[in-house]
Amino acid sequence: MTLKPAMQFQKIAVYGAGAIGGWLGARLAQQPGVALSVVARGETLAALKSSGLRLHMSGALTSHSALTASSNPADLGVQDVVIVAVKAPSLANVAAHIAPLLGPNTVVLTAMNGVPWWFLQGFGGSHANTPLSSVDPQGRIANAIPAKHVIGCVVHASCSLRSPAEVQHHFGNGLIIGEPSGLVSERVQALHILLQNAGFDTTLSAQIQKDTWYKLWGNMTINPVSALTGATTDKILNDPLVLNFISQVMLEAKSIGAAIGIPIDQRPEDRHAVTRKLGAFKSSMLQDVEAKRAVELDALAGAVRELGQITGVSTPFTDALFGLARLQMQGLSLYPTT
Secondary structure, rough: OOEEEEEOEEEEEEEEOOOHHHHHHHHOOOOOOOOEEOOHHHHHHHHHHOOOEEEEOOOOEEEOOOOEEOOOHHHHOOOOOEOOOOOHHHHHHHHHHHHHHHHOOEEEEEEEOOOOOOOOOOOOOHHOOOOOOOOOOHHHHHHHHHHEEEEEEHHHHHEEEEEEEEEEEEEEEEEEEEOOOOOOOOOHHHHHHHHHHOEEEEEEOOOHHHHHHHHHHHHHHHHHHHHHHOOOOOHHHHHHHHHHHHHHHHHHHHHHHHHHHOOOOOOHHHHHHHEEEEEEOOOOHHHHHHHOOOOHHHHHHHHHHHHHHOOOOHHHHHHHHHHHHHHHHHHOOOOOOO
16 A cells, blocks of 8 residues: 655655665656656766666566756756765765755755764764764765754665666665654655655664664674675684674674663674574675775774764774774775875
8 A cells, every 4th residue: 555645755866876776766766756866977877868777676677767867966956855875985075066956855865884974963962963073074074964954774685786777686675764863753754655655664763873883783893804804704704713803893882882872782693693694795895895996994993983982982892993904995095095
């Protein structure tokens, strides 16, 4: 049954038509009344203009050509919803150009990995509203995309690109969304309904930071370790020395979470069991290293280290992981040297 939200989102733009952004955009574009726009460049922009946005899912191919694509956000105008689905290193560039898409009531749905720039906005007890320089140096992202626009989104799905603007969905269909303030607003309820109608298994969260932190609790270790070693997840989890190391990192993150009001009631071993069920796979950061793309190390590990400093939680294992991964990525020119 199709539900009708109190608010209508008709103009939807995707900023970052990679695997996740393409998956979200392709399914939303099939909803009645939705006009989809995409900000893209290079080969992706050319593919969108020639063939539209293509999605392979459940053995079927859907293609959506009735969209507007441009490298210049000013060509697209003010949107009802802007889905930001880029890797963290690209976010500063998005922030520098997103203004033409934003009106007073535009929702910015952040479908990204790691700790976002808005994480402590109105949240964190005595640490609330502390800026996170690891993910937003000089506060430029927060200035360009004020927290009042943001609805957070945690994605539980695996997708990849077959070619530019051609997405392959592998598994998972879960989205968790929520206002950073925890408010169950009219707009977040309307967005919840829209995403459900588009076929996503969507959960409305009363504390999106907790859902963000729980997802991070697993991939903040597996990602950098795999990028350092080139190992798939099964090999990482089957090495007892490495497994103990990443468990220690996770215990540090667990203490940080408790200090800001998002306790985790599991042991690292519980999370390892969940990861094992996914089988042998290459983490997204290892895939980025192999493709020679900038890595989102700050959002996954640097921000955890900074939150440790903010809360007074000692993080020697996180520091070691971040330092080793940073040095390796700098040597590969995939992370800034300054």
